[in-house]
Amino acid sequence: MSAPATPNETLLEIRNLEIRYGAAVAVRDVSMTVKRGQLVAVIGANGAGKSSLVRGATGLVRPSRGEVRFRGEDTTRLTADAKVRRGLVMAPEGRLLFPDQTVDDNLTLGAYVHGGLKGERARQTRERVLEMFPRLRERLGQLAGSMSGGEQQMLAIARGLMAEPELFVIDELSLGLAPKIVDQLIGVLRDLNRQGLTILLVEQLAAHALAIADHTYVISNGIVAKEGPSRELARDPEVMAAFLGKAH
Ligand SMILES: Nc1ncnc2c1ncn2[C@@H]1O[C@H](COP(=O)(O)OP(=O)(O)OP(=O)(O)O)[C@@H](O)[C@H]1O
Ligand SMILES: [Mg+2]
Structure with missing residues (x-):
């Protein structure tokens, strides 16, 4: 169980991170901070x-x-499971649902760190999540893999929410989705953030990211090439040239 929420608390603090594959x-060398209540975006080219x-x-x-600190604790060496239990939850790139299981089963799996859906609290979370995504309620018995890309992304978000994140990380919301669906999902994230969920x-x-992120x-190439309030970056000629000119 996670500690009680403190307003303006630094949730995630990454210091001088290096990741290697062989x-x-x-x-x-990346350092970054996410505070409670923020919606922070990470943008950058392929790779x-x-x-x-x-x-x-x-x-x-x-x-x-x-170092990766979460709510003040050094979590650098913790497993992903241990981090989920502390409230650091991710909807991964490519969604990684269980395609041969139902929507309902995928949601239940999202709550596994809290013992599945056994408790009253988990049932309430599920109810809240289904209110947010009525499409998923209609499709509870359907196999996840048989739904449209947009519905699958909804399910990936909903599954993450079942773990009751303090910080919800979403890697590539728009991947493979039609522009209209992307706009809808961006709206969902904005609403979740307005309701108090901290999002990376x-x-x-x-x-799209600059439009909703604080x-x-x-x-770029494994370092922070630039950072700042999204409003300022959206007007930055270098950022514009690098990304916005070829956003679609
Ligand atoms: N499992 C892996 N093994 C080896 N190299 C990897 C692995 N995953 C990523 N890389 C390499 O690390 C670099 C960064 O990849 P990463 O997937 O983090 O970039 P990205 O910004 O998320 O890209 P994209 O926009 O395509 O999702 C790339 O050069 C990539 O080829
Ligand atoms: Mg990626």
Whole structure:
């Protein structure tokens, strides 16, 4: 169980993170901060190191250097499971649902760190999540893999919410989805953030990310090339040239 919430608390603090795959360095030296209540975006070109960064933060890969602090605790060496239990939850790139299981089963699996759906609290969480995604309620018995890409992304988000995140990391919200669906899902994230959920969004579509994030980090070749309030970055000619001109 996680500690009680403190307003303006620093949830995630990454210091000088390095992630390697053998000899290849994917994240060279990244420091970043996410505070409670924020929606922070990470943007950057293909292969810049965005996924490696969040995989390092959430415990799916072991950093070779640097520190990942979550709510003040050094969690650098903790497993992904241990981090989920502390409230650091990720919807991974490519969604990674269980396609041959039903929507309902996928949701239940999202709550596994809290003992599945046995408790009253988990049942309430499920109810809240289904209110947010009525499409999923209609499809509870359907196999996850048989749904549209947009519905699957909804399910990936809903499954993450079942773990009751303090910080919800979403890697590539828009991946493979039609623009109209992306707009809808961006709206969902904005609503979740307004309801108080802290979000770290990794997104290829820089314009979409900048439109909803308070603060944005631009990752390039494994380092933070630029960071700042999204409003400022959206007007930055270098950022514009690098991303926004070819957002679609
Ligand atoms: N499992 C792996 N083994 C070896 N190299 C990897 C692995 N995963 C990623 N890389 C390499 O690390 C670098 C960063 O990749 P990463 O997936 O973190 O980038 P990204 O910014 O998320 O890219 P994309 O926009 O395509 O999702 C790339 O050069 C990539 O080829
Ligand atoms: Mg990626």
